[in-house]
Amino acid sequence: MHSLNYHKASNASEAARLLSGTEDGKFLAGGQTLIPAMKTRLAAPSDLVDVSGAADLRGITVSGREVRIGAATTHAEVAADDALRKVCPSICDMAANIGDPAVRHRGTIGGSIANNDPAADYPAAMLALGATIKTASREIAADEFFVGLFETALEDDELITSIGFTAPAAGAYAKFPNPASRYAMCGVFVARGDDGVRVGVTGASADGAFRAGDLEAALDGAFSVDALDGISVNAEEMLSDIHGDGVYRANLVSVMAKRAVAAVS
Amino acid sequence: MSTVSMTVNGKAVSADVEGRTLLVDYIREHLRLTGTHVGCDTSQCGTCVVHVDGKAVKSCTMLAAAAEGAEVTTIEGVANGDLHPMQKAFNDNHGLQCGFCTPGMIMSGIDMVNRYKAEGRQLDEAAIRHELEGNICRCTGYHNIVKSIAQAASEM
Known part of the structure; x- marks a missing residue:
């Protein structure tokens, strides 16, 4: 790892101020992706501004069906939050299966979303839940946020402060982990809300998380496993690598979607 | 610095x-x-x-x-005069061979038992195996490690 200057921020505005004074600084949340990336020198920031202890970035509030999750809230906190589980158990269950217990104690929802790893779980959830990603200056709809592989709508110095969404009437996430790395080869989040069904997919596409329109249309017609028979995504747009080709991954999308629907219907 | x-x-x-x-x-x-x-x-x-x-x-x-x-x-820091129940359980159940992974196994074991007790959840064999996803052993194998954690869970 290259040498760096470490700064600790106690709140979001201090974090922004600290970053603005750096040459090529980055925000550090749980560090479960950024630190490994720095060890291999894929990332070499001049400075790190640690936001993991920023009080105004932490915590979960549930008001009716409206959910707000602070960006520096850990996966373990999302998994174990009773109020959140009452209105949206699917996101708690999803968070409980990210990485491993030690990773979940450090990794954060904001960090996962800002990184937009094509195999990360949260982006699929954000798309399916129709979440709004909030920063200090604006609100970005999940549909506009995830731009491509490791790319988001965030500016370089823009910090996610929280995530908001309306809990769906029903939802579930089904993941097919790579047997070795345990990252999602395909993860499908299905949410059935007031405005219809939304399906978010991670791990399968070469362009990162996406919404599966054909699956949504089929489930809007009838919310059942059978409704998905013969419905999938374009195999040519799926990732092809040593772990599985596009046809295999397209089939996984269909199978994981069926498992998610089966879990809630 | x-x-x-x-x-x-x-x-x-x-x-x-x-x-x-x-x-x-x-x-x-x-x-x-x-x-x-x-x-x-x-x-x-x-x-x-x-x-x-x-x-x-x-x-x-x-x-x-x-x-x-x-x-x-x-x-x-886990032993307090006598071995911690998790350390003793690894000893009792031959939960280690070369021992390289053992400190991490024991720290993860104590953490999972504490969390499950605090949340009132049952730490059964399937739960222990799932919880050990982030700890790799390359020699003993996991059977005796799982047995060790199960024993310690009943004693902690």
């Missing part, structure tokens, strides 16, 4: 380290507590697991500076 202070195994400690210094290097190189191991250095294997403010973390994937002011417990 800056001074990073924390409490490790109940003792106040302090060292001048670089911003990039990992918590595991602070523990091993500066405090000379070498029970915490570095296996993969890529947050996969879990030999570096310690508790930070009561929660298991991979100390190879956390900066020392981020633990400023924290309460850290390493494998050297």
Whole structure:
């Protein structure tokens, strides 16, 4: 790892101020992706501004069906939050299966979303839940946020402060982990809300998380496993690598979607 | 370089380290507590697991500076005169062979038992195996490790 200057921020505005004074600084949340990336020198920031202890970035509030999750809230906190589980158990269950217990104690929802790893779980959830990603200056709809592989709508110095969404009437996430790395080869989040069904997919596409329109249309017609028979995504747009080709991954999308629907219907 | 202070195994400690210094290097190189191991250095294997403010973390994937002011417990800090029930259970059940992964297994084991007890959940065999996803053993195999954690869970 290259040498760096470490700064600790106690709140979001201090974090922004600290970053603005750096040459090529980055925000550090749980560090479960950024630190490994720095060890291999894929990332070499001049400075790190640690936001993991920023009080105004932490915590979960549930008001009716409206959910707000602070960006520096850990996966373990999302998994174990009773109020959140009452209105949206699917996101708690999803968070409980990210990485491993030690990773979940450090990794954060904001960090996962800002990184937009094509195999990360949260982006699929954000798309399916129709979440709004909030920063200090604006609100970005999940549909506009995830731009491509490791790319988001965030500016370089823009910090996610929280995530908001309306809990769906029903939802579930089904993941097919790579047997070795345990990252999602395909993860499908299905949410059935007031405005219809939304399906978010991670791990399968070469362009990162996406919404599966054909699956949504089929489930809007009838919310059942059978409704998905013969419905999938374009195999040519799926990732092809040593772990599985596009046809295999397209089939996984269909199978994981069926498992998610089966879990809630 | 800056001074990073924390409490490790109940003792106040302090060292001048670089911003990039990992918590595991602070523990091993500066405090000379070498029970915490570095296996993969890529947050996969879990030999570096310690508790930070009561929660298991991979100390190879956390900066020392981020633990400023924290309460850290390493494998050297779990025994209180006698062996900790988790250590004794690994001994009773032949839960180790070469022993390299054992400090991390024990720290993860204690963490999972504490969490499940606090949440009133049953730590059965399937739960132990799922909880061990981030700890890799390459020689003993997991059967006796799972048995060890199950025994300790009944005694803790």
